[in-house]
Amino acid sequence: MTNAGRIESAALEWVSRRFEQFAPTSHASAKRIAYVTKAAAELAMICAAARKHARSSPVYRRLAERVWEDIFHVEALQDYMLSNPDDVPCIGFYASLRSCGFEDHAYRRRLATILKSGYLDAVERTPSTELDFAYSLAEAGFVHRDIGEVYRRSMLAQHPSTYALTKSDLYTITHSIFFTTDFGRRHPPFFTAADRRYFASALPRLTGYSIRVGDWDLGAELLIALAAAGVDAPVVAAAWKLLLAAQRDDGSFNGPLDAEEASESAANPDREWVTFRDDYHTTLAVLLAIVCAPPTV
Amino acid sequence: MASAANAASTRIGVALNDAGRWLSGRVSQNDRDTRALLILGLACTTPDDEETLDRLTQMITPDDAVASALVLRAAARKLSPSRRARARLNSVLGAAAPPPPLTWLPALDDDTLPYVAPPDLVRQIATSIALVTDFGTLRRTWPPSLVDTLTFWVFCSMRDDDLDLVCPLVRALSFLDCPDIDEFRDAIAFILRHQREDGRFSAQELSLLQCSRKNAEFDLLRDAYLPMTVASVWTLTEAHD
Numbered sequence: 328m329t330n331a332g333r334i335e336s337a338a339l340e341w342v343s344r345r346f347e348q349f350a351p352t353s354h355a356s357a358k359r360i361a362y363v364t365k366a367a368a369e370l371a372m373i374c375a376a377a378r379k380h381a382r383s384s385p386v387y388r389r390l391a392e393r394v395w396e397d398i399f400h401v402e403a404l405q406d407y408m409l410s411n412p413d414d415v416p417c418i419g420f421y422a423s424l425r426s427c428g429f430e431d432h433a434y435r436r437r438l439a440t441i442l443k444s445g446y447l448d449a450v451e452r453t454p455s456t457e458l459d460f461a462y463s464l465a466e467a468g469f470v471h472r473d474i475g476e477v478y479r480r481s482m483l484a485q486h487p488s489t490y491a492l493t494k495s496d497l498y499t500i501t502h503s504i505f506f507t508t509d510f511g512r513r514h515p516p517f518f519t520a521a522d523r524r525y526f527a528s529a530l531p532r533l534t535g536y537s538i539r540v541g542d543w544d545l546g547a548e549l550l551i552a553l554a555a556a557g558v559d560a561p562v563v564a565a566a567w568k569l570l571l572a573a574q575r576d577d578g579s580f581n582g583p584l585d586a587e588e589a590s591e592s593a594a595n596p597d598r599e600w601v602t603f604r605d606d607y608h609t610t611l612a613v614l615l616a617i618v619c620a621p622p623t624v
Numbered sequence: 625m626a627s628a629a630n631a632a633s634t635r636i637g638v639a640l641n642d643a644g645r646w647l648s649g650r651v652s653q654n655d656r657d658t659r660a661l662l663i664l665g666l667a668c669t670t671p672d673d674e675e676t677l678d679r680l681t682q683m684i685t686p687d688d689a690v691a692s693a694l695v696l697r698a699a700a701r702k703l704s705p706s707r708r709a710r711a712r713l714n715s716v717l718g719a720a721a722p723p724p725p726l727t728w729l730p731a732l733d734d735d736t737l738p739y740v741a742p743p744d745l746v747r748q749i750a751t752s753i754a755l756v757t758d759f760g761t762l763r764r765t766w767p768p769s770l771v772d773t774l775t776f777w778v779f780c781s782m783r784d785d786d787l788d789l790v791c792p793l794v795r796a797l798s799f800l801d802c803p804d805i806d807e808f809r810d811a812i813a814f815i816l817r818h819q820r821e822d823g824r825f826s827a828q829e830l831s832l833l834q835c836s837r838k839n840a841e842f843d844l845l846r847d848a849y850l851p852m853t854v855a856s857v858w859t860l861t862e863a864h865d
Contacts, residue, residue, distance in 0.1 A: 490814070
């Protein structure tokens with residue numbers, strides 16, 4: 328097994344051991360429901376990506392089955408998602424499981440009814456969030472807006488100065504690349520030569536910066552963005568080396584916390600929840616990077 | 625292209641003038657902690673103010689020369705050979721100590737160095753390039769990855785709004801004769817943006833204010849504005865020359 332294969336297995340084990348925490352209904356606090364629903368949807372998305380990228384580990388399939396049976400099929404959760412369609416990824420979650428080969432006709436009908444009402448179309452979104460929406464609709468097999476037209480209005484298409492970009496801007500950029508390229512499986516015809524020049528100069532620098540500040544979450548997302556945008560740079564090999572070396576003994580990866588968040592986490596007595604809340608996303612981000620942009624180290 | 629370079633040169637000239645006025649206003653409050661920096665700042669901005677430079681350099685003791693050797697050596701280089709202040713500095717500084725060994729050089733072979741080097745090492749590398757090249761006058765062969773690595777750190781320091789680290793890195797690139805790099809030009813613009821109305825340079829003002837409120841020993845002028853202004857004007861003159 329390659330080094331990356333061992334890292335992947337350990338991370339998948341961490342996710343499998345903590346599967347219960349990906350189930351929104353296993354949490355007593357109502358405040359956590361939206362957060363955990365998003366986590367479950369992200370786990371489903373990784374399983375879908377693993378299938379599309381023909382990842383060999385059978386663990387992805389088993390996880391997808393558990394998400395489908397133990398989480399998505401809970402009627403109360405479906406009611407919650409469809410009652411709050413703009414707060415939780417009610418389309419994306421369904422779309423990912425559909426990409427894994429599952430179908431829930433009743434849920435689809437209810438989703439279609441909400442879409443027909445026009446509410447979700449009327450919601451005001453930033454272009455990058457709209458790309459997520461359009462991508463989810465496309466993956467779910469619903470009519471969607473022209474992704475190229477939405478991209479043109481996005482922050483990424485404006486080629487912003489890399490010095491001023493905030494962390495939140497960087498997520499906007501990585502997500503815009505994820506949704507326009509289907510995580511590297513599509514080469515959008517609407518990317519211009521200027522776009523590609525910007526990707527080639529900005530993405531390696533931003534990846535290096537994220538790795539330098541120990542932000543494995545953004546580092547992993549930017550590695551996916553680099554591969555998806557077809558940019559090869561020396562930072563890729565170095566970033567993978569450091570990223571893979573950052574894995575904890577239990578298979579997880581440290582989430583990026585600022586000083587205030589770290590202090591709150593250290594003081595919070597609910598250790599199980601804190602570990603899940605702080606680290607699940609980064610662990611999934613690294614897995615997604617292994618799936619979509621596998622390292623050669 | 626030439627007119628863009630001329631415009632940049634003019635902007636630097638104006639910035640140096642304004643900074644020179646601010647630095648001249650600080651001369652009356654000079655003390656042992658600030659004297660060497662003031663000399664370098666004035667040598668970069670008002671090198672023709674012979675009277676002030678004479679007065680300040682006369683106060684430099686051999687101990688000061690040891691403690692602030694890099695700063696004073698840089699100042700001497702900025703003054704014309706005919707200036708008494710230059711002769712006085714060279715006399716008190718004596719022969720230059722051999723530059724420190726480049727212990728960090730082998731680390732450049734590690735492709736992860738740019739992403740793991742702590743700020744102290746980054747600063748040490750930038751400083752040792754100043755010394756080894758004798759402020760850009762001596763040429764030597766460097767590993768090809770050095771310029772890319774320095775350029776990457778300039779990028780990171782600008783993202784962190786770390787004027788204090790941008791300056792020595794940009795000077796190192798100047799001493800390696802690499803002004804035709806996007807990050808170099810961006811860094812000059814970055815430094816110029818950090819000049820205040822009164823001519824001084826500063827960054828992260830909110831953190832500085834918090835620091836001065838929490839720590840009674842912290843002196844904004846001595847510990848922040850003066851070092852940042854001198855670092856900035858020194859860097860701008862190296863880029864300008």
